Amino acid sequence: MELFYAHKIADGRAFLDSEESAHLVKVLRHKAGDSISVIDGSGALMSCVLEEVSPREAVARIDSVSEGWGAHPYHLQMAVCPTKNIDRYEWFVEKAVELGVDEIVPVVCDHSERRVVRTDRLGRIAISAAKQSLKAAVPVIPDVVPLKDFLASCTCGLRLIAYCAEDVKERVSIAEVLHRASASGLNPARISILIGPEGDFSPEEVRAALDAGFMPVHLGPSRLRTETAALTAVEAVYLSRACGGPAYDSSNLQHLNH
Amino acid sequence: MELFYAHKIADGRAFLDSEESAHLVKVLRHKAGDSISVIDGSGALMSCVLEEVSPREAVARIDSVSEGWGAHPYHLQMAVCPTKNIDRYEWFVEKAVELGVDEIVPVVCDHSERRVVRTDRLGRIAISAAKQSLKAAVPVIPDVVPLKDFLASCTCGLRLIAYCAEDVKERVSIAEVLHRASASGLNPARISILIGPEGDFSPEEVRAALDAGFMPVHLGPSRLRTETAALTAVEAVYLSRACGGPAYDSSNLQHLNH
Numbered sequence: 001m002e003l004f005y006a007h008k009i010a011d012g013r014a015f016l017d018s019e020e021s022a023h024l025v026k027v028l029r030h031k032a033g034d035s036i037s038v039i040d041g042s043g044a045l046m047s048c049v050l051e052e053v054s055p056r057e058a059v060a061r062i063d064s065v066s067e068g069w070g071a072h073p074y075h076l077q078m079a080v081c082p083t084k085n086i087d088r089y090e091w092f093v094e095k096a097v098e099l100g101v102d103e104i105v106p107v108v109c110d111h112s113e114r115r116v117v118r119t120d121r122l123g124r125i126a127i128s129a130a131k132q133s134l135k136a137a138v139p140v141i142p143d144v145v146p147l148k149d150f151l152a153s154c155t156c157g158l159r160l161i162a163y164c165a166e167d168v169k170e171r172v173s174i175a176e177v178l179h180r181a182s183a184s185g186l187n188p189a190r191i192s193i194l195i196g197p198e199g200d201f202s203p204e205e206v207r208a209a210l211d212a213g214f215m216p217v218h219l220g221p222s223r224l225r226t227e228t229a230a231l232t233a234v235e236a237v238y239l240s241r242a243c244g245g246p247a248y249d250s251s252n253l254q255h256l257n258h
Numbered sequence: 259m260e261l262f263y264a265h266k267i268a269d270g271r272a273f274l275d276s277e278e279s280a281h282l283v284k285v286l287r288h289k290a291g292d293s294i295s296v297i298d299g300s301g302a303l304m305s306c307v308l309e310e311v312s313p314r315e316a317v318a319r320i321d322s323v324s325e326g327w328g329a330h331p332y333h334l335q336m337a338v339c340p341t342k343n344i345d346r347y348e349w350f351v352e353k354a355v356e357l358g359v360d361e362i363v364p365v366v367c368d369h370s371e372r373r374v375v376r377t378d379r380l381g382r383i384a385i386s387a388a389k390q391s392l393k394a395a396v397p398v399i400p401d402v403v404p405l406k407d408f409l410a411s412c413t414c415g416l417r418l419i420a421y422c423a424e425d426v427k428e429r430v431s432i433a434e435v436l437h438r439a440s441a442s443g444l445n446p447a448r449i450s451i452l453i454g455p456e457g458d459f460s461p462e463e464v465r466a467a468l469d470a471g472f473m474p475v476h477l478g479p480s481r482l483r484t485e486t487a488a489l490t491a492v493e494a495v496y497l498s499r500a501c502g503g504p505a506y507d508s509s510n511l512q513h514l515n516h
Contacts, residue, residue: 072480091349098486133481173501220501221330223391228356235493236501243431243478243494 002028003131005138006040006060014038014048014060021058024050036060041127041138045069070135072100074241075190077156079105080230081197082144084113092227093122097129097139099231099238106144111199117144147205150194151212157188161214162229164200169210171218174236191237193217195230260286261389263396264298264318272296272306272318279316282308294318299385299396303327328393330358332499333448335414337363338488339455340402342371350485351380355387355397357489357496364402369457375402405463408452409470415446419472420487422458427468429476432494449495451475453488 004024006014016024016038024030032053038046038060044067048060078101083089093104104126106117122141130138145153158181160174172180174193181187194214201209210216219232262282264272274282274296282288290311296304296318302325306318336359341347351362362384364375380399388396403411416439418432430438432451439445452472459467468474477490 095486095489098482099480099490132483135480173497175497175501218501220496222357222393222496222500224356225390228353231353231489232357232493232497235490236497238478238480239431239433239490239494239497242480243433243476 001037001134003045003134003136004036004038004060005127005131006038006046009040009046009062012062013051014040014046014062016058016060018056021053022055024058025053025055030058038062039069039130039136039138041130041136043068043071043137045136066136068136070133071137072238072242074100074237075102075156076100076234076237077103077105077154077190077192078195078230078234079107079150079154079192080195081109081112081226082106082114082117083226084198086114086117088225088227089117090122090125092230093125093141094129095231096234097126097135098133099234100135100242101139101234102137103140103142105142105150107147107150107194108144109147109197109205110202112197113199115144119143147201148208151208151214154192154212156190156192158191159194159212159214160192160217160233161194161201161206161209162217162219162233163196163206165203165206167206167216169216171216173220174217174233175240177215177217178237178240193230193233193237195226195233198226259295259392261303261392261394262294262296262318263385263389264296264304267298267304267320270320271309272298272304272320274316274318276314279311280313282316283311283313288316296320297327297388297394297396299388299394301326301329301395303394324394326394328391329395330496330500332358332495333360333414334358334492334495335361335363335412335448335450336453336488336492337365337408337412337450338453339367339370339484340364340372340375341484342456344372344375346483346485347375348380348383350488351383351399352387353489354492355384355393356391357492358393358500359397359492360395361398361400363400363408365405365408365452366402367405367455367463368460370455371457373402377401405459406466409466409472412450412470414448414450416449417452417470417472418450418475418491419452419459419464419467420475420477420491421454421464423461423464425464425474427474429474431478432475432491433498435473435475436495436498451488451491451495453484453491456484 007017008015047064052059265275266273305322310317
């Protein structure tokens, strides 16, 4: 199954940009009247019929819409400091989308070695990964934000932070936090996880995050790079919340090997 | 903390190759008499004192040895078909080492698009990741092996396979398999997980693996690339077996942010 990304929806029609259109027309040789599957990043899968097949802008009529297609059963915001080597951050974006993430916020911290990120490029990587992994929702990737502003704006019900500095705070695993949340009946729908830069958060930043209601978690005994720590957090939520127990319905299995 | 990799141990001394020696001498400006920490990939951390500091071959006297340094509490063999784009496989090697893996076997399958892998290069990536993540053991990465030969040679007590094809086999998550193994008291020390190529295993290969005692597992509802599927399997073992419950001892926390 191949998905196309529409940059605009209007008048019951999906409009593909020049890159998508060129791929559709020149590589896949689609013609007017062909059926295609389109996403616009909002979470809906649109079954369409091609009307215009210009390689600059293809237009398809929307025949039916499936909401929540390829969705995961939680809302996950990852607030992750950009890595010095941007390839590592881009890799994180791709993998997080494959597994399931709703928002990726590049947060700038005291020890950040990178303070500028081309979020348009990250957005394109996210669209590509969503198409690849058959997800109709593309995560939101806002512009870089200072940690202070992020802490003030975060409204997720469950807020977690992973940091290196040893302190007296009890730390539990993300799986344990999610388990306790379920067991207590207080199970916030929206989860935010904050991951610091290569040089860790400063003590003041950790204090500010804890004051803002972020709960310290651990990611196990391994010493992980920033992007590996971030992905491990995404995996912990995915494996706890989407990967379920033995009664898993294998008819939903789309995973693996593309 | 900085680790150096010794390519040879003899007469109570660690010998560094030209690349490690040049870094030690020219970049870090170490001198004879300096204390350094050395690994040779076998799992031991060696506290050494530099005797010779030639940029072509530095030699250090081993003063003490800590076995099992940075080790994880399981033995994990990942048998993963090489990806068409080798960058993706190299990325998997780096991330798997950060989390904890003991052997990475490049397996060639019916649908493999890549049948040749420079395992010397993968080995260097594994050494670099082990130094970075402060692990004294570097995983073994043998030469490419046909699936049939791999199946005949695998001796791990717990053998798992993830594949796409839908069949009637019940599939459970890796976490559930590990949980059942613990609960039953039959808890094999050595785990092997088999991950197929971009085009999945052929039906004959799946049958052969099941006949060889591999148990089908699922990796959740997301459609994952080969390298993401492989890493998700490593994460599932790591999060289940090393990331423990709430009583986790935070004094062991080395994770995150380097």
